[in-house]
Amino acid sequence: MADPKLIRKEIIAKTIAYYQAKFSQSDFIPGKSKVNYAGRVFDQQELVNAVEASLDFWLTEGRFSEEFAEKISDFLGIEHVLLTNSGSSANLLAFSALTSEKLGDKRLKPGDEVISVAAGFPATVTPILQYGLIPVFVDVEFPTYNIDIEMMRKAITSKTRCIFIAHTLGNPFNLDAVMQLATEFNLWVIEDNCDAFGSEYKGKKTGTFGHLSTISFYPAHHITTGEGGAICTNDPQLANLVRAFRDWGRDCYCAGGENNTCGKRFSQQFGDLPFGFDHKYVYSEIGYNLKMTDIQAAIGAAQIDKLPHFCDRRKENFKEWFRIFSKYPDYFILPEATKNSDPAWFAFIVTLKEGTHFKRDEVTAYFNAKLIETRNLFAGNMTKQPGFINQKWRIAGNLKNTDFIMNNTFFLGTYPGLTSEMFTYAESVLDEFIASQK
Ligand SMILES: Cc1ncc(COP(=O)(O)O)c(C=O)c1O
Numbered sequence: 001m002a003d004p005k006l007i008r009k010e011i012i013a014k015t016i017a018y019y020q021a022k023f024s025q026s027d028f029i030p031g032k033s034k035v036n037y038a039g040r041v042f043d044q045q046e047l048v049n050a051v052e053a054s055l056d057f058w059l060t061e062g063r064f065s066e067e068f069a070e071k072i073s074d075f076l077g078i079e080h081v082l083l084t085n086s087g088s089s090a091n092l093l094a095f096s097a098l099t100s101e102k103l104g105d106k107r108l109k110p111g112d113e114v115i116s117v118a119a120g121f122p123a124t125v126t127p128i129l130q131y132g133l134i135p136v137f138v139d140v141e142f143p144t145y146n147i148d149i150e151m152m153r154k155a156i157t158s159k160t161r162c163i164f165i166a167h168t169l170g171n172p173f174n175l176d177a178v179m180q181l182a183t184e185f186n187l188w189v190i191e192d193n194c195d196a197f198g199s200e201y202k203g204k205k206t207g208t209f210g211h212l213s214t215i216s217f218y219p220a221h222h223i224t225t226g227e228g229g230a231i232c233t234n235d236p237q238l239a240n241l242v243r244a245f246r247d248w249g250r251d252c253y254c255a256g257g258e259n260n261t262c263g264k265r266f267s268q269q270f271g272d273l274p275f276g277f278d279h280k281y282v283y284s285e286i287g288y289n290l291k292m293t294d295i296q297a298a299i300g301a302a303q304i305d306k307l308p309h310f311c312d313r314r315k316e317n318f319k320e321w322f323r324i325f326s327k328y329p330d331y332f333i334l335p336e337a338t339k340n341s342d343p344a345w346f347a348f349i350v351t352l353k354e355g356t357h358f359k360r361d362e363v364t365a366y367f368n369a370k371l372i373e374t375r376n377l378f379a380g381n382m383t384k385q386p387g388f389i390n391q392k393w394r395i396a397g398n399l400k401n402t403d404f405i406m407n408n409t410f411f412l413g414t415y416p417g418l419t420s421e422m423f424t425y426a427e428s429v430l431d432e433f434i435a436s437q438k
Contacts, residue, residue: 019043053295061293064295076232078207086290087229088216091190098211100244115162119379123192125342136394142351145171155396163187174338179209192214214223225299231246363375366429368411
């Protein structure tokens, strides 16, 4: 009889050989190879883990999910980590948790106002709209691209209940000021940490300041599981609520394949159900199923071991772009880390100065024609997006800088796959472009 253990060993050995044959080499040819803004960076361990999880064939949350969640928890220094199938789902779930009736008067209700920004990614704003609350858009500042604290203070009204903002492209927002306003006005804080996994503020990881925070594991982000995300919190009640919303709305918190961990499976009263109705089938929230699979988590469990190194590489790459762009101070506004922060930059963001004789789209077209990828700051000004125009939102004051960003800003990658050859090439491309504009 064939021995499954032996076969497994052979498969793993072959997987390693496959990795080396297929993925370990990549030669960069200037002008012929792409300089991507982001991408997955991995070695044989991610492949081995994915194969191990496939051979386990457990499929749903299992041993790798447990390992991955624990590693995230250790890395951030946070109590509860719940895995989900995307960063957008993480945002939806973090927000959903705050709408639960279990929070009594503290719960978010339709018509309440939530402070956010329009210069960002839609997934930070869509949960607010999906639950019938009103996003209040506050302008951002240069050169941090984060919320303007003075304008934020003015935006707060008696209807304001929550702050839901991202650390823009990895640059932490002013956490001291935001948390202080949250305390003063008794507001919930959700940190969208999707672009900032590994960034620090005053020596503490972002994603550990708010009541809840979220991470994305889409390949553009600091680590990847393909699709994937996580919700983090130190609050056990919020963790249970996130789990309930994630897992069909069910009240029971047994792990997959387990039963009766609470010891009261058949001896409680819920709603108008008969006494003792099976707790496994009690639904206390209007939930979803947004769980991660164990194969995804297996890849994440290998990726996260590389996260400190990836963060260092992102910081080095940011410095490289900074050096290259600072040759042309007349044309470009260069990004700056928020005071007291140490960002693990998602990207290098640049804005053309007012009066510059060439346009953002000319620079980005030039870069892209030379195979160097650029991106705009996501949605530009969210209020001008077709899907958002007719939604209910409010602008606090004005979005002057947001509009300027929509027209004049772009970013380049800082991901760990960038090499010194790529930077040498990119520098020559920028020099060429500037010379062509004289
Ligand atoms: C700030 C921010 N939040 C949320 C998301 C959504 O993450 P995902 O793509 O995993 O749904 C993104 C996009 O990638 C993002 O940049």
